[in-house]
Every structure is written in C-alpha cells, then in structure tokens.
Amino acid sequence: MTVSTTSPTPAPTPAPTPPAVAADAILRRQRARESSARTYARSFPVVPARAYGTTIEGADGRRYLDCLSGAGTLALGHNHPVVIEAVKRTVESGAPLHVLDLATPEKDEFTDALFATLPPVFAERARVHFCGPAGTDAVEAALKLAQTATGRHGLLAFTGAYHGMTAGALAVSGGVAVKRPVSGIAADVTRLPYPYAYRCPFGVGGERGAELSAAYTERLLDDPNGGVVPPAAMILEAVQGEGGVVPAPDGWLRAMRRITAERGIPLIVDEVQTGVGRTGAFWAVEHSGIVPDVMVLSKAIGGSLPLAVIVYREEYDRWSPGAHTGTFRGNTLAMAAGAATLRYVAREGLAERAAEVGARMTARLDALRAELPAIGDVRGRGLMIGVELVDPEGAPDACGARPPAPGTADRVRAACLERGLIVELGGRYDSTVRLLPPLVIGDEEVEAVLDRLADAIDAVTGGREAARGGVVRRSAGRRGAGWPA
Template identity: 85%
Template sequence: MTARPTALTDVRPTVADPAAVRRADAVLERQRGRESSARTYARSFPIVPARAHGMTVEGTDGRRYLDCLSGAGTLALGHNHPIVLEAVQRTLTSGAPLHVLDLATPEKDAFTDALFATLPSGFADRARIHFCGPTGTDAVEAAFKLMQTATGRRGLLAFTGAYHGMTAGALAASGGVTTKQPVPGIAADVTRLPYPYSYRCPFGVGGEHGAQLSARYTERLLDDPNGGVVPPAAMIVEAVQGEGGAVPAPDAWLREMRRITAERGIPLIADEVQTGVGRTGAFWAVEHSGIVPDAMVMSKAIGGSLPLAVIVYHEDYDGWLPGAHTGTFRGNTLAMAAGTATLRYVAKEGLAERAAAVGAAMTARLEALSSQLPAIGDVRGRGLMIGVELVDPEAEPDACGARPAAPRIAAQVRAACLERGLIVELGGRYDSTARLLPPLTVTDEQVEAVLDRLTDAIASVTAARLAGAQA
C-alpha cells in the first residue's frame, strides 16, 4: 500500500494558505446555498476536508485538525486506517458484488462471525442478527418493531437525555424536545423515565441516592395500577448517553433496570450505536454492569467507517414474518469487510482496554483543571467518551452544586478549539457539554495536544468574557 504523507501525523499547529482559504470559502458558500437548513456539523465546522489519516484531518486550505469527533463515534480506528483500507481494496479487487440485498455472502458470514465473537458472555449462543438499513436509527426502528411484534404491545419506556435517532419511532424515544415540537403526537406511546444524571439530578440529590430514586420510581410507576402506564413492548437505554452529554449510567442502576424489566416480562433494548466497539473501555458498554439485554442495537463503528447497522437479539423474540423489516441497502459488502477488519483489530490489539486507561487519564487531568477553570462544571464519561460540561462560573450553584449551563460559552469554546486545530462538538443539555470522542488509536502525543488545545480554548474564552465584564 502507498504510505500516507507523514505531515498528517504531525500534531503541530498549521497556517493556512490565503489563496486556498478563498477557494475553500467559495466551496462553503456554494454548499450553504444548496443544502437544507437542517444541516448540522457543517455549521459548527466551516472547513472543507481534503485528506485524513488517523486522528488528523487536513482541509483544502492546508490546515490540519485533530479530530475529536470521529464521525460522532463512527471512526473507532480513526480516518483511513491501513487495516480498513486493505479490507476495502481487497474486496474491490476480488470482484465481490457490492450490492446483494440480503443474500448470504462470504463477507456477511465473516462479519457475523467476527461480531458474534465480541458479544457479551451468554448472549451470542442464542442470538439472531438482522441487517437493517445502513443507519442506527433504522436499527432502532427495527428493534421497536421486533419487540412490538413479539409482545403484542405498543408502548415504549425511554429516558430523559436519550438520543436514538431521527426517524419517527427513534425520535419519539429520544429526549430532545426541539426536534419533536413540530411533529404533533410523535411521543404519544413513550413513557419518559428519569435517567441518573448526577450533576443535574432529576430528583435534586445527585450521586448514588439519585440513581436509587430513579430505579425506585421506575419500579413503582410500572406496578401502580393507576400510574397510567400500559404494559410496554420494550425499554430502550444507553449505558452511556452520547448526544445527551456523555452521561454514564451507574452499573448498579443498569442492573436494577435489567431486574425490573425481566421480572415484568419487558424486553430490554441496549442502544450501543455510539458506545460499541471498545469506545467506553469495554467492547460493549453493557459489559461494565454485567447485564445481558434482550436486544442490542449497533451501528457506527461496526462498519469500519462505512454505513452498516444491525440488531442482535435473543432468538425467543424472532417472530417476524419474512419481509417484516426490509430495505434495499442491507447488503453493504464493503462495510461488512471494513467492519470485520475493525472488529478483529480492536479485539486483537486490546483497544478497549487502552480506551479505558487513556480515557481515565484524560478525565483525571480535566477534573484537576476544573479548580483552575471554574467554567468547567462537570467532567464525566467512560473510556474515550468524555464530556466536559461548561457552566456560568459567576452564577450561584443549585442544591446539587451545579451552576447554570452556559451554551454561549460552549459555542465560543468550540470555535476557539477549531481555531487551534481541534475539532470538538457539543451535546448535552442546552448544547453546553464539549464532547471528546477521539479514535481508540489516539497516541499519547495526540492526547496531550487535545488537552492542551482544549484547556487553552476554555481559558481564552473565559478570560475574554471576564475582561469584557470588567470593561
């Protein structure tokens, strides 16, 4: 294979060429005029990527960026990893059909073997897999439909702060209000339960006590004949809420959710779209708690950077008729080949364990910075799925010690990071949490550069605001 240019591995800041900047600006302007108003990341990051390798993205203007977004968690191995490129090139030159609907192929067989080898103990032996349309939201829809078919019920249990996708059922189960308001009645069949979020505890107590209250509330609500909850088709939960602000669920609380659902015959769906393939320091985030769900929804990293989505579930729920959930692009041969290579590489190289160690070190350094930078209200996460919640440092804290979210400061920090060559996206309540999702292959040098640039960005923004207030 042709070696990648060494410049893309250099973490030093770069300077853009003025003529190239003008050409990039022209591309951005044309796309702004052509794309819908629903575009998202293009608003946050006005760059035109031309090359990428590992954690580094280079724009057409010659500027390089450390990518701490990783395709919203899709790029477990970073951009254009040699293992992934080799798998794609091998498949292309083999003459394998690139599109086969849902027919059996050697690539699908190899992918299924590789995926099942990673599943939690006690799950793979009696599991079935369904290949969905190539996005996580379609897999979520399939999981809902599967459980509604199996149970004959309709309603769903979902949590505050959740994100499961943008199609009808997945959007209904998600927590964000803004995208649901224009769609009347979309969440009519969803019962919203409190997710344990220690910094902004829904019960105002935080910590372990808040998680215990969440479990107790859930159990009593479901058992209350006047509670208003008709027996549901399923509960869906994220072991770490991603778009919700990198909020990890306590392991004991997850075990309680498994107990509560199992005792009442409610299927438990684990949404592992963003948390899977080593991201949280275990291959699958549910492994931290030791629970075995009835179904797991998977996408993003399982395709090795290419579109792929599946649900894996206990065979007892396999009551679908042929064609009950279908789609034209379920047989993505290239994605299966890239996914197989990625799954095997992550397992072989122990990248989940490295994510746990590197993530713990990053979190510890960021927590230490909070005493120096009071705009850092909370640092949390698991593995290489880290959230830094930014707050108004001059406001009074609430009963739990949390200061008000500061979305303007967060947006300014994101922009300041980009100026320093760091791509960091926001999430959580009011989009006030800077989310760090580096690839599992991040080097120690890159970790230092990420933390240095983020620290400098926060310090610069807060110093400028303080100076403005004093002027």
C-alpha cells in the same frame, strides 16, 4: 498491547496532497444548495481534503486533531490501513457490492467477527438482523421487533436519550426542540428519569439519585393507577452521548435489567455510539455485566462505512418474512471493513487502551476545574468524555451545579477550531464539550488535545493563560502527530 503510544499505526505511503481548492467557494455553494437542517457544517467551516488517523487536513492546508471521529464512527480513525486494505481487497475481488439480504462470504465473515465480540451468554442464542445503513433504522427495527414479539405497543424511554431522527426513534428520544414542529410522533412513550449526578432529576445527586430513579420506575410499573399499560420494551443507553456524555451507574443498569426481566419487558440497549471499545469495554453493557434482550449496533461496526444491525435473543424472532426490510442492508464493503475493524480492536486490546487513556484524560480535565471555574463537571467512560461548562458566577442548584453556559460552550468550540481541534457540543443545554477521539489516538496527540482544549476554555472565559491563545493559533496548522511523514 501492541499499540504505539506516540503514533497510532505505521504510516502508509501518503497520497499526493491534492491541489489547493477554493475552500471558501465550496462553502458558499454548500450554504446555497444544501438544506437548512445541516448541522456539523455550521459549526466547522472546514473543507476536509485528506485525513489520516486523528488528523484532518482542510483544503486550505490547515490541519486539525479530530475529536469528533464521525460522531464515534471512526474507531480506528481516518483511513486506517486495516480498513483500507479490507476495502481494496473486496473491490479487487470482484465481490458484488450490493446484494440486498443475500448471503455472501463477506456477510458470513462479519457475522462471525461480530458474534465473537458479544457477551458469550448472549451470543450463544442470538439472531442478527441487518437493517438500513443508519443507527436510527436499527432502533426502529428493535422497537418493531419487541412490539411484534410481545403484542404490546407502549415503550419506556428516558430523559436525555437520543436514539435517532426517524419517527419511532425520535419518539423515544428526549430532545424537545426537534419534536415540537413535527406532528404525529408522540408515540405511546412513558418517560422515565435517567440518573444524572450533576443535574439530578430528583435534586439529590450521586448514588441516591440513581436509587430513586430505579425505585420510581419499579413503583410506577406496579401501580395499577400509574397510567402505564404493560409496555412492549424499555430502551436505554448505557452512556448517554448526545445527552451530554452521562454514564449510567452499573448498579442502576442492573436494577433496570432486574425490573424488566421480572415483568417480562424486553430490554433494548442502544450501543450505536458506545460500542466497539469506545467506553473501555468492547460493549458498554459489559461494565455492569447485564445481558440485554436486544442490542442496537451501528457507527463503528462498519469500519467507517454505513452499517447497522440489531442482535437479539432468538425467542423474540417472531417476524414474518419482509417485516423489516431495507434496500441497503447488503453493504459488502461495510461488512468487510467492519469485520476487519472488529478483529483489529479485539486483537490490539484497544478497548483496554481506551479505558486507560480515557481515565488519564478525565483526570487531567478534572484537575483543571480548580484553575478554570467554567468547568462545572467532567465525566464519561473510556474515550467518551464530556466537559460541562457553566456560569461560575451563577447560583448553584440543590446539587451544587451552576447554571449551564451554552454561549460559552459555543465560543469554546470555535476557539478549539482556531487552535486546530475539532470538538462537538451536546447535553441538555448544548453546554457540554464532547470528546470522541479515535481509539488509536497516540499519547502525543492526547496531550495536544488537552492543551488546546484547556487553552480554548481559558481564552474564552478569561484566566490563567489567556495571552497564550495567539501562540497556539499560529502553531495549529502544523502537522499533527500520526500524520504520514
């Protein structure tokens, strides 16, 4: 292991700090000109001016530890030297930056780097398709591939799922609010219960809930009067991200693989957010040992630049030319940055470090439950961590879970920002604080993240050290660990 425990990477010579700009004026213009669908900009009234590693500097000079990481896109954090060097080298080489789906040395190198990380039994007989720049387009491609290969149309998807915002991806996602005002997206999707120990759909929790989910799925598919026509595919996440950082038990994933394989149903695993070391393995499917038929990949594979692909078993490659196209399939810079990122994560053992650091963070957060009763559950895998906030005075349900507290979570997010920490919310009720720090986060930064989050929860909910909030806020603008000297 060559990763530093105090600073994620050797600091390059920093660029001069840009002149101060009127951040408030920029935010006013954004509110006046951008659509009402903007999301992160509402939660974080920050105008980033510089960023390095885990740290973002706003135009007003304040600095923040970034535990959102572009929703998991920034495996190596902001402006990692390996990524910057790959981009500079490619630009200076004169390589074409846009080539549709033509072969290039950069694409060939990226494909080599990608296949080297995949489970060997999968990579041996796999094909890759380059999609549009976003993960949602890769989800659409995976669904179309399965439908084309099987000649079937129905889909199996899960409660709590999130797969994107285009029509097919939205249809297999679980969120109701974004579907309600849109007509025509209710595809032939059968919704299955995803195992969620804290808020078990069967009201039993634990391993028993996962066992019931598998039994229900199998019996439904085999019931001649169950109403489910043989489907084209099952799509799932090994860890639900937007759904509240809910890891699927390994045994349940193996059951889903068995159930689909026995019935000739392609299994699609969405690794858009879980991939490239995020969960403590290079790909989340490796924890359970399953080999899917299709993997959907995006976010971190582009080294912070837009890139999305699907990788699938070659026997499903029954598309006609042009069956799934996209103008921006040939992003040369993203392929160069992505290849550099994939190789760096593998070479430096960052997946293993994510497992170790994530376990340490989860253990400390779980220990805080005794002091901060608003913490209902702490869960996750690797550096994909969720802290579900609850009403500690509310009556528990059959599994012992107290009512979700989305208002509290919203205030905690704001309190974190005041303390120089960027976190986002998720989960069924937007009551889960999600932590997605870069894989290169240093030990000092880890401690700062945990301290600031604990202090924010304490200050919002009342408790052991609420009076310390002002002290932390005054120190939040100092340089974060890992910032270039």
